[in-house]
Amino acid sequence: MTVQIADELARLHRLVSWFEVPLNLPSSALAGEACVWCVSPVDGTSVELEPSTPLPRWGCMPCYSARLAWYVSWYDWHRHFDTCLHCQQRRTCYIGHGRRVLHEQTMGPIDKHPECFICPSPLLAGDLVGPVRWEGDSRLYLGYAHLRCMTGRPSSR
Ligand SMILES: [Zn+2]
Ligand SMILES: [Zn+2]
Ligand SMILES: [Zn+2]
Numbered sequence: 001m002t003v004q005i006a007d008e009l010a011r012l013h014r015l016v017s018w019f020e021v022p023l024n025l026p027s028s029a030l031a032g033e034a035c036v037w038c039v040s041p042v043d044g045t046s047v048e049l050e051p052s053t054p055l056p057r058w059g060c061m062p063c064y065s066a067r068l069a070w071y072v073s074w075y076d077w078h079r080h081f082d083t084c085l086h087c088q089q090r091r092t093c094y095i096g097h098g099r100r101v102l103h104e105q106t107m108g109p110i111d112k113h114p115e116c117f118i119c120p121s122p123l124l125a126g127d128l129v130g131p132v133r134w135e136g137d138s139r140l141y142l143g144y145a146h147l148r149c150m151t152g153r154p155s156s157r
Contacts, residue, residue, distance in 0.1 A: 012071045017050040019139065020067045020110075021057065032056045037063035066109045073103040074142050078131040090128060090147045100129065117141075118149035 021036050028034035032055040033042055046058040059067075077099035086093035107114060114123045123129050128147040133140070 012068060012075075014050055015071055015140070016059075016064065016067045017057075021049060025057075029057065030055065032058060034058070035060040035063055037067075066106065069106040070103070070110060070112065071142070073099070073106050074131060077103050078133065078142075081130050087130065096130075103131075114144050116149055117143045117145045119146060 025036055026034070026039055028039060029036045034040060035042065035046065036049065036057050036059055038060060040060050042058045043060070045061040047061065047064045049057040049059055077096070080096055080099050081087045084093055084096060087096040104114075115121060116123060116129075117132055117134070123144055123146070129144050130147055130150060131142070132145045132150070133142055135141070
């Protein structure tokens with residue numbers, strides 16, 4: 001069990017390191033002296049990001065854990081959605097809804113603006129929405145789609 005948790009954390013750590021670091025970093029972050037997200041000075045609680053380089057990249061604890069929370073709660077929601085009959089049949093599911101709410105709470109602090117991967121328009125609180133995962137241009141995307149869009153019917157624009 002501990003091994004699984006360690007593996008899972010290592011996997012999420014790589015996702016945060018690869019996909020969440022901004023493309024254009026200020027020189028202090030490139031020099032390994034500042035957090036890649038908020039540019040606060042590196043200290044003893046900072047987390048070293050992958051891949052390890054001679055000048056390592058760092059995330060401060062608040063910035064790093066905010067992003068990790070987004071990934072953890074997305075996978076919690078996805079794991080439920082994938083195996084729950086209610087969610088699969090587009091019926092009201094309180095557990096699924098709860099996971100969605102928990103996940104949405106992690107978006108504000110890291111400025112994520114969710115939209116439907118298929119139509120694509122913003123996700124409103126009253127919309128039925130599910131987590132979707134897809135791969136494109138050699139990277140992995142985690143996102144969302146309206147359940148009405150997932151049915152495979154052409155989207156009405
Ligand atoms: Zn930071
Ligand atoms: Zn469900
Ligand atoms: Zn949609």
